[in-house]
Amino acid sequence: MRYSALTALAGAALIVTAAPALAQTAAPSEAGRLAEQWRVAKRAELLRRQASLVAEIAALDKGATPDTLAAAAAQEEKNARAEPPEKKDDDKSEGKKPEEKKEDGKQKFGGIEFGVGVSFTADLGSRDRIGEAMLDPNGIVRVKDENNGRARIMLESHYFFTPCGRVFGINGLGRNECTIENGRVKSRAPASWGIGPFVALQPGDENVIEAIGMGFMIGFRKNPETTQSFNFGIGYVVDPNTRVLGDxxxxxxxxxxxxxxxxxxxxxxxxxxxxxSFSF
Known part of the structure; x- marks a missing residue:
């Protein structure tokens, strides 16, 4: 009995002594992982401090002052915290310049592209277009401003036919060169002139049309290889909201x-x- 009690006591002491070791052995992975993370972070911090010290020593060799060292340290900290800028999808190739927008003298109105023209309207109505009128001391209506002749910028779109030969058969105005076989046009050189219908409008606010006109236009190119031209048209225009004297x-x-x-x-x-207008 005595031997058995001593054996039991020794076994219990052995279990108590071994318990911490068993617990330590049971979870070595978690403690080791935390320790490794700390070592990595500490190493990175020391490397940054080492690089900063090397930079400061180099700056001192070049004659740095306390102010310049402080400014350099602040800039270095700012650069370390700054995130790299996002790259845009359309800027994948280095050194690629953005495409320049060509100024072709055109504008969009209501989703349709128009050229820009200079116009003059000579009124054909039976009543004067009134800008301003007043009463004189005798109560007589005096018109101070009439708009029967109106110059303005308008948007225009035209379609040119390019017949072969000279303009109306007149020498010196331009010639469209064509190759004709068996009475049919086989090939054409770039056109020097054209003629066709046009539509013009004066845009207002919120896609409201202040005036609209149409007619025929003829255009002449100085160089057949370009789209630059001088076009002149004549037609009929209607101003829906013309101010006149009341009835x-x-x-x-x-x-x-x-x-x-x-x-x-x-x-x-x-x-x-x-x-x-000025485009073919």
């Missing part, structure tokens, strides 16, 4: 009985349109 209010006449102010109204007015 019963007449120029150089007194106001209707009982009225004390000049009345205006907006109406559609037509005109003769002259248009010049």
């Amino acid at each position: 019963g209010v007449l120029q150089d006449q007194p106001l209707p009985v009982g009225e004390t102010e000049i009345r205006y109204k907006e109406t559609a007015q037509s005109g003769l349109l002259f248009l010049a």
